Every structure is written in structure tokens, then in C-alpha cells.
Amino acid sequence: MIPEMPVDMDLIKGFLAPDEAAALYEQALQACAHGPVLEIGSYCGKSTICLGLACQRAGSTLFALDHHRGSEEHQKGEMFHDADLYDPREAVMDSFGEFRRNIRAAGLEDVVVPIVAGSAVAARHWNTPLGMVFIDGGHSLEAALTDYRCWAVHVVRGGVLAIHDLFADAHLGGQAPYAVYRMALASGLFESLGQVNSLGLLRRL
Numbered sequence: 265m266i267p268e269m270p271v272d273m274d275l276i277k278g279f280l281a282p283d284e285a286a287a288l289y290e291q292a293l294q295a296c297a298h299g300p301v302l303e304i305g306s307y308c309g310k311s312t313i314c315l316g317l318a319c320q321r322a323g324s325t326l327f328a329l330d331h332h333r334g335s336e337e338h339q340k341g342e343m344f345h346d347a348d349l350y351d352p353r354e355a356v357m358d359s360f361g362e363f364r365r366n367i368r369a370a371g372l373e374d375v376v377v378p379i380v381a382g383s384a385v386a387a388r389h390w391n392t393p394l395g396m397v398f399i400d401g402g403h404s405l406e407a408a409l410t411d412y413r414c415w416a417v418h419v420v421r422g423g424v425l426a427i428h429d430l431f432a433d434a435h436l437g438g439q440a441p442y443a444v445y446r447m448a449l450a451s452g453l454f455e456s457l458g459q460v461n462s463l464g465l466l467r468r469l
């Protein structure tokens with residue numbers, strides 16, 4: 265349970281189950297002791313609000329990274345396309361306006377630092393140790409691997425790496441996040457903190 269939720273989460277577009285939302289909040293609240301939090305794949309801000317509320321309570325900061333052009337599955341003609349988030353003048357997806365509205369409604373403008381860029385370019389000069397990284401960006405193997413390689417290295421000892429959309433059964437969902445999760449475990453750098461629904465949680469050793 266997230267105390268004093270300032271917005272109705274059911275009205276915010278996104279793909280995050282209530283038990284996953286609560287787990288993100290709780291993990292971030294602990295992880296803030298080790299450093300700020302960074303998420304990859306903010307979309308309309310649903311997970312951003314959960315992590316942001318924890319950072320607000322802990323007096324920390326959330327970096328919210330997303331190019332806001334949508335992942336593969338959000339593009340026109342694809343399964344998760346949302347016409348409300350399509351800019352017909354520019355002929356591109358644009359979730360940034362919706363994201364900003366939701367962050368403002370949640371009272372988190374002083375906590376959340378949006379980074380509107382691709383993962384690799386944002387990471388190029390990154391030098392801030394992080395208490396928690398939440399990977400929920402593109403679900404192609406290339407995108408998921410890029411997110412892992414660019415950001416897992418910045419999680420400090422005792423910090424948390426969270427990965428969304430883990431499906432051991434390929435019939436239930438794409439396998440890229442799960443591949444990255446197994447890679448993190450196999451690296452010997454992380455230990456499992458278990459899984460909440462499709463959210464995998466790891467602690468940096």
C-alpha cells in the first residue's frame with residue numbers, strides 16, 4: 265500500500281499492477297538511503313508516481329528517463345498504440361505532455377527530473393551513483409540489453425535493480441526483460457530479492 269496517494273492510479277495510462285506499484289514504492293523508500301533513483305521507460309508516469317512518492321518521502325530525487333516516442337508496441341498500427349498519445353502534426357508518438365500533467369497532478373515536480381532522451385545517449389556522461397534503477401524501457405532484446413549495460417553499472421552496493429515484465433513462459437510475454445534479469449543474476453553482481461507479479465527485484469552485492 266502506498267500511503268496518501270494523490271491521484272487515482274486507475275486513471276493513469278500504463279501497464280503496472282497494483283502489487284507491483286506497491287513493491288516499487290517500498291523498494292525505492294529503502295533504496296533512497298543509498299542514492300537517488302532512476303527509471304527507464306516512464307511513459308505516462310504511472311511507475312514514476314510510485315517511485316517519486318517514495319523519493320519525496322525520503323527527501324531524494326527520481327530521474328525519469330524516456331524519449332517519449334513510445335516503444336515498438338506503442339507505434340501506430342501496433343498492439344498497444346494509443347491514439348491520444350499520437351501527434352498527427354509531427355507524425356510521432358509523444359507521451360511527454362501526458363507525463364508532465366500526471367507528475368504535476370501528483371505534486372511531484374520538485375522530486376522528478378525528466379530526462380527526455382534515449383537510454384544510451386543519456387548514459388554517455390552519467391556519473392552519479394544510484395540507489396535504485398528500474399528498467400521498463402523498450403522490450404526488444406537490443407533495447408533491454410542497452411538499458412541493462414548502460415545503467416546497472418551505476419547501482420551502488422546495497423542498491424536495487426528492478427526489472428519489469430518478467431515472463432518465464434514465452435506465451436505470456438516477450439523474453440527480453442527476462443533474459444536481462446537472468447544476465448544480472450549470472451553476473452554474480454546481484455542477488456535475487458524475489459519477484460512480485462512480473463516485477464523482478466535484485467540487490468547489488
Ligand code: MG
Nearest residue numbers: 279400428429
Ligand atoms: Mg512494463
